[in-house]
Amino acid sequence: SATLTYDTLRFGEFEDFPETTEPVWILGREYSALTGLIRNTHTQERKKKRVDDSVCDFSSEKDGILSDVTSRLWFTYRKGFPPIGGTGPTSDTGWGCMLRCGQMILGQALMCRHLGRDWRWVSGEEQRHEYVNILNAFIDKKDSYYSIHQIERLCMPWLDKAEACAASEGVGELNGYLEGACAFSEEETALWKPLVLLIPLRLGLTDINEAYIETLKKCFMLPQSLGVIGGKPNSAHYFIGYVGEELIYLDPHTTQTAVDPCEDGTFTDDSYHCQHPPCRMHICELDPSIAAGFFCRTEDEFDDWCMRIRRLSCNRDNLPMFELVESQPSHMVSVDAINLTPDFSDSERLERFFYSEDEEFEILSF
Incomplete structure (x- = not known):
């Protein structure tokens, strides 16, 4: 069962995408929200996209939008999981939204790394073992690599400097967990490893500075985009794209019962995918404190990202959110x-x- 915890609409009442000529951007992919429209560009690939062993047929790009959104990992509040720390809380309702957003952006990086950006999730179908391994790493129990139990253990001590020093030792431990969570290709060279960039930014004092808005939008257009963590004061969201002047996001503020895997490690994964139209909010409502994420699988992808960021910095019409420099x-x-x-x-x-x-x-x- 699921419980909506504050101002989120009920599942059956989520507003669909409006009929608009504005393009819809989801993590580096462009769509149209016009019903029945399929773009001439890559029409065949969009109409009948073969992803691994499954085939997705889209009658319109609107279906493609929902399929893309549904395929993202959706981590929400949970209740009924083993006590954190052995005697701590059994639910993160009311305090875990930022941690859940962190799980979502990390989960997206792992999905890109092991399944590819164009992989699509279909309810009820047998899933690839890479996907199962990724999701298992986030199950709400102590021994899951990226569970809320592990993340809370590292984040909560950062309340003062001395404890921050002690907590940083645990960060190195989690870095090593990635290898256990998923299998790596032996073909990769030692000169480059897949890179996740998380860039914390402040785009204004109390409200977002409008000079940054167009640059922020363009970040969602980059093929390396992992999205943005941000939201409103005391309410974190995972932003995955935009349409017009609205940001598209996954909302963690829904309390669902914790998943308890079977003895063979299998479990029902439907609750980890948002199967209704995603939430939207006007970009001016965004709190100015955000973290932008990017994923570069190869060095060529990183070089391409650097080139695109430099182009954004050279655009005189928009204020860059950050810049690249050759030296410190x-x-x-x-x-x-x-x-x-x-x-x-x-x-x-x-x-x-x-x-x-x-x-x-x-x-x-x-």
């Missing part, structure tokens, strides 16, 4: 302050950074 700017904290050498553990590096006397900081109240 002189005003940034020096490497010596953090001492990024193999001889120091993560906690020692952070401690050196926090207690460095190179700079003094003062918190000002306004």
Whole structure:
């Protein structure tokens, strides 16, 4: 069963995409929301798209939009999972939305890495083992690599500097879990490993600066896009695209019963996919604090991403959200302050950074 926890509409009342000539962008893919319309570009691929062993027939691009959205991993509040830490909460309702959004953007990266961007989920069909392995890594139990139990253990201690140093040691542990969660191809060279970029940004003081809006939209058009984590104050969402002046997002604020896998490790996965039209909100309602995500499988994809970002930076009509530089700017904290050498553990590096006397900081109240 599912419980909607605040202002989300009931499942049967979600608003469909409007009839509009504006293109719909979902994580680097362009669609049209006009009923019955299929673009001339790549028409055959769009009308009958073979994805691995399954064939998806779309009568319109609107069906393709919903299929694309439904294929994203949808992590929401859960109730009835094993207590966090052994004696902690058994539900994350009311406090876990940001962690769930983090799971969604990480899940999208793993899907791109192991299944490809064009893979599509179909309810009731037997799924590939790569997909099952990915989803198993997020099941709400202590021994799942990216469960809320693991993430909460690392995130909650970041309340003060000393505990932050201790928590950073656990980040290195999770980095190693990825290899266990999914099998890697032996063909990959040691010179490049698939890269996930998460870039925290502040696009205004209390409201998003309109000068950044067009650049933010263009981020969803990049083929390397993983989407954006953000939302409203105290309410996080996972943004996967836009249409016109509205952002398209997956909302974690639905409480569902925790999934308990069978003895053979199988489980029903329907509750991990949003099977109704996604939510939308006007882009001006977005809180200015966001994190933009990108995935580059190969070095060529990274070079392509760099080229596209530089082009965005050169556009005089829009203000870039960030820029790429060839070397570290002189005003940034020096490497010596953090001492990024193999001889120091993560906690020692952070401690050196926090207690460095190179700079003094003062918190000002306004």
